[in-house]
Amino acid sequence: MEETKKSNAWALFPLLAFVLLFLGIGIVTGDFSTMPLNVAITIAVIIGLLLNRKEKFVHKVEVFTRGAGESNIILMVLIFLLAGAFSQTTEDMGGVTSTVNLGLSLIPQNLLIVGLFVICMFVSISMGTSVGTVAAIAPVGFGLSEATDVSAAITMATVVGGSMFGDNLSMISDTTIAAVRTQKTKMSDKFKVNFRIVLPGALISIIVIWLLTHSAHVDHTKSYDFNFIKVIPYLFVLILAIVGINVIIVLLGGTLLSGIIGLIDGSFGWTELLKSISEGIIGMEDIAIIAILIGGLVSLIQHNGGINWLLNFVRSKVKSKRGAEFGIASLVSVADISTANNTISILMSGPLAKDISDEYKIDPRKSASLLDIFGGCFQGLLPYSPQLIAAAGVASISPFELVPYSIYPIVLGLSGIVAILFGLPRLKPRK
Numbered sequence: 181m182e183e184t185k186k187s188n189a190w191a192l193f194p195l196l197a198f199v200l201l202f203l204g205i206g207i208v209t210g211d212f213s214t215m216p217l218n219v220a221i222t223i224a225v226i227i228g229l230l231l232n233r234k235e236k237f238v239h240k241v242e243v244f245t246r247g248a249g250e251s252n253i254i255l256m257v258l259i260f261l262l263a264g265a266f267s268q269t270t271e272d273m274g275g276v277t278s279t280v281n282l283g284l285s286l287i288p289q290n291l292l293i294v295g296l297f298v299i300c301m302f303v304s305i306s307m308g309t310s311v312g313t314v315a316a317i318a319p320v321g322f323g324l325s326e327a328t329d330v331s332a333a334i335t336m337a338t339v340v341g342g343s344m345f346g347d348n349l350s351m352i353s354d355t356t357i358a359a360v361r362t363q364k365t366k367m368s369d370k371f372k373v374n375f376r377i378v379l380p381g382a383l384i385s386i387i388v389i390w391l392l393t394h395s396a397h398v399d400h401t402k403s404y405d406f407n408f409i410k411v412i413p414y415l416f417v418l419i420l421a422i423v424g425i426n427v428i429i430v431l432l433g434g435t436l437l438s439g440i441i442g443l444i445d446g447s448f449g450w451t452e453l454l455k456s457i458s459e460g461i462i463g464m465e466d467i468a469i470i471a472i473l474i475g476g477l478v479s480l481i482q483h484n485g486g487i488n489w490l491l492n493f494v495r496s497k498v499k500s501k502r503g504a505e506f507g508i509a510s511l512v513s514v515a516d517i518s519t520a521n522n523t524i525s526i527l528m529s530g531p532l533a534k535d536i537s538d539e540y541k542i543d544p545r546k547s548a549s550l551l552d553i554f555g556g557c558f559q560g561l562l563p564y565s566p567q568l569i570a571a572a573g574v575a576s577i578s579p580f581e582l583v584p585y586s587i588y589p590i591v592l593g594l595s596g597i598v599a600i601l602f603g604l605p606r607l608k609p610r611k
Contacts (some may be wrong), residue, residue: 189488191231194477194519198564206580210566213290215520217569217579218466230481240480247479248472252523254355256311256566257468262431263315264411265287267574268460269435269453271319273442279320281327281406293330293393294386296321297342297588301382303417304346309353310559312427313343314567315464316417316434318574325575328396332575336583338389340560340567341588345382347522348556349374350593354523355552362530363548364539365509372551376605381595393586409445413438458495467573471566474520481518489534490514504540508547509534509554520565522555543607546599553596560589 198220203216229240249251269278287295296317304313321335347353349371360370413434420430435457442448448456481487491511498507511533515525517520530551537547559565568586572579598604 181391186483186485187489187492188485189489191481191484191489192518194228194585195481195486196222197227198477199345202564203335203580206578217470217564219478221470221564223475225480228477228484228599231480232484233571239310240483243483244476244480247482248476250475250479250524252521253471253475258310259315259427259431260315260464260468260566260570261311261314262435264439264460264462264464266316266417266431266435267319267459268519269442269456270413270438271402272452273413273438273447273454274407275413275429275438275441277323278406278410279414282408282411285406289328289396290394291390292324292328292396293335293338294390295390296335297326297338297386301345304343305350307588309427310340310343310347310556310567311570312431313346313419314339315415316431316571317343318571320388320414321571322575330393330579332397333581334392335603336571336575336577337582337585338592340571340582341389343386343567344556344589344592345378345450347559348378348537348552355526355555358523358526359548359551359555362526363551365544365548369545370497370552370579371550373543373545373605373607374552376600377553377595378592379547381591382588385591388532388587388591394609400443404533407445411442443583448453454499464570467566467569470569474564478518478521478524478539487515487518490518491529495532495536495559498536498540501540501542503598504536504542505546505550507536508542508550509600511536511553513558515556517562520559520562521554522559525555528553543609547608550596550600553592556591557593560592561586 201223202215202217218288225244229237229244232240273470300313300317303317304310318336318339321339322332324330325332345357350356355422356367356370360367363370416437417430417434420433423432438454439457442453443450464472477597478487491514492505494510494514497510498504502582506528512522512525515529518525533547533551534544536542537544560567561583562568563583568582
């Protein structure tokens, strides 16, 4: 993203237009799928390119393409495409059905969705990426919703919530690394403080999810046979994530293993395997393009001074230590709402948050935790975040349908607010 000292509230108009366009037409028509996300973001990009007439159009296009090609954006696109290949290949091989049926056979039906949440927590904290976790586990979540009377919106939101748990805590998460580096503290110290803040929220989320889904009904007149061999690709992905293998290698290995199993047991031949991989990649292309367009739009907004205006506005309201902590939370929140990328939002707001924490003597372990908590909170709530778009895309529903059931992101934000209000956790001064 291009650095700039400009500050201009008007630069935020394209983002506002995108949200109002998508949300407004959905409300008016009663169907949030009426306005496709790719059309809404394209219109917002056009508006962004037409703003700031003092600059040449060709330069604004260059700013857009630089942001669209930013390394985090392209990595996200690659994860989407590889996850599509893995998901489609594993589904065509019969892995999704076997995994769902295994869960239905072994897990009490009143704990199915809670189990899904815990699995996503475990995978994401091991893998270090919420996007990768959503892409890998969402098909299983959708399969559970089809096998029970639990709505797809609840299961997909549960996948996103569990995925955000690890994104916020994992030692190999880019958001954790960004928060620690900008606040100049240790990874282990930040983890301990962060974990103490969010653990109650995770437990509360489990209880709420259980209350919402404990009456889930499984049709026992149907057969839920499974082949354990076909479950191995998901176990393989889980084990590699736990070991700490890079998510790209995890998805490539999972796809290869699913292909081998499918070829051996006759689920498909070589041509069908290639077709499955192709269909999986094609199925994720729309989401990938949306991620690229959002990255370019954010670059335009930042170049024109919109993000800087937001950050300066929040900083100007800080008057006390508690206010400073709320200021840090607000900084990363408004940045994430504007960018739909919690890593980028932490990198943008981190240096300013460090200045505030130094001025008001806030422990860097606490400031790093607040950055990660509130970045993750809104990332799991924004209907235009890659996580919600990917999860909703698997179930062919609107991302807006997931928002009311995004229990953990909501509780995560509330946990952060409680920690600020009551000065929690009580930290001993470091030597």
